[in-house]
Amino acid sequence: MSIPVIELRHISKKFVNKTILKDINLSIMEGDSITIIGPGGCGKSLLMKIIAHIVPHDTGELLFYGKDVKKINKKELEEFYLTIGMLFQNYALFDSLSVRDNVGFYLDYHTKIPHENISKKVTNNLRRVSLNNIEHLFPAELSGGMKKRVGIARAINHDPKILLLDEPTAGLDPITTDSISKLIRHIHEEMSVTMVSATNDMNCAKKIGKKLAMLYEGEIYAIDTPDNMFSSSDPLIHQFMYGKRQGPIQYHEKISGIQDDSK
Ligand SMILES: Nc1ncnc2c1ncn2[C@@H]1O[C@H](COP(=O)(O)OP(=O)(O)OP(=O)(O)O)[C@@H](O)[C@H]1O
Numbered sequence: 001m002s003i004p005v006i007e008l009r010h011i012s013k014k015f016v017n018k019t020i021l022k023d024i025n026l027s028i029m030e031g032d033s034i035t036i037i038g039p040g041g042c043g044k045s046l047l048m049k050i051i052a053h054i055v056p057h058d059t060g061e062l063l064f065y066g067k068d069v070k071k072i073n074k075k076e077l078e079e080f081y082l083t084i085g086m087l088f089q090n091y092a093l094f095d096s097l098s099v100r101d102n103v104g105f106y107l108d109y110h111t112k113i114p115h116e117n118i119s120k121k122v123t124n125n126l127r128r129v130s131l132n133n134i135e136h137l138f139p140a141e142l143s144g145g146m147k148k149r150v151g152i153a154r155a156i157n158h159d160p161k162i163l164l165l166d167e168p169t170a171g172l173d174p175i176t177t178d179s180i181s182k183l184i185r186h187i188h189e190e191m192s193v194t195m196v197s198a199t200n201d202m203n204c205a206k207k208i209g210k211k212l213a214m215l216y217e218g219e220i221y222a223i224d225t226p227d228n229m230f231s232s233s234d235p236l237i238h239q240f241m242y243g244k245r246q247g248p249i250q251y252h253e254k255i256s257g258i259q260d261d262s263k
């Protein structure tokens with residue numbers, strides 16, 4: 001029987017005295033494409049950073065092929081990091097580096113591959129995300145959609161086995177959103193990577209996630225195919241999937257006491 005590439009067991013995380021993640025259990029199998037959904041601020045980005053082990057969890061276990069990431073040796077930890085490519089919600093491009101150096105960053109700093117070979121790889125990966133001749137530009141010279149694409153090119157440039165994409169389409173126009181969703185699906189199939197994404201965009205979630213995992217109140221409340229999630233009779237899932245104001249999820253106006261006149 002195959003073991004999960006990544007498994008989260010009873011993961012929790014709090015900041016000061018605010019618990020964000022309470023008890024996360026999630027198995028990510030090779031070739032999976034899981035999209036994390038859930039109300040804004042519920043901890044999707046935090047969960048992605050915990051999976052990448054760039055934010056350490058408080059309790060529970062993060063297992064990489066069955067081994068506890070907190071207990072593996074330095075070499076194994078380096079292998080773990082090399083396995084992961086990540087697109088951050090806010091791009092996290094280095095402002096002072098050109099597109100070439102942003103995309104090539106990991107290979108430039110963590111391998112001995114010659115500079116020219118890395119440059120060729122950067123150009124190829126930029127082409128893959130439909131960007132040509134922009135290696136010399138700086139992040140400030142790019143549009144939001146271009147930054148996302150550069151972020152994706154950077155995430156895939158070291159041929160990771162696991163791709164983590166946080167809000168790959170947030171803030172983009174509908175056509176760019178559609179083309180980036182298709183591109184991500186294509187990358188998933190072409191590179192046969194294991195993919196975990198987080199999004200507030202249900203159209204994107206439908207297109208890129210083979211399974212949707214709904215994060216709610218610090219736990220994975222449900223995980224299922226997009227079709228099953230959209231047809232779920234569970235009031236909480238139904239409310240969220242269709243963006244309804246009425247239902248068990250307390251939205252801001254209810255919390256702040258603002259009258260909802262739309263009912
Ligand atoms: N480094 C940190 N220090 C303190 N609090 C943090 C930190 N990172 C995240 N949080 C808190 O954790 C909560 C979840 O944040 P997170 O960004 O993961 O939410 P999200 O579900 O990704 O939201 P969105 O849908 O808006 O992207 C927020 O209350 C946030 O303030």
Ligand SMILES: [Mg+2]
Binds near residue numbers: 044046089166167198
């Ligand atoms: Mg987020």
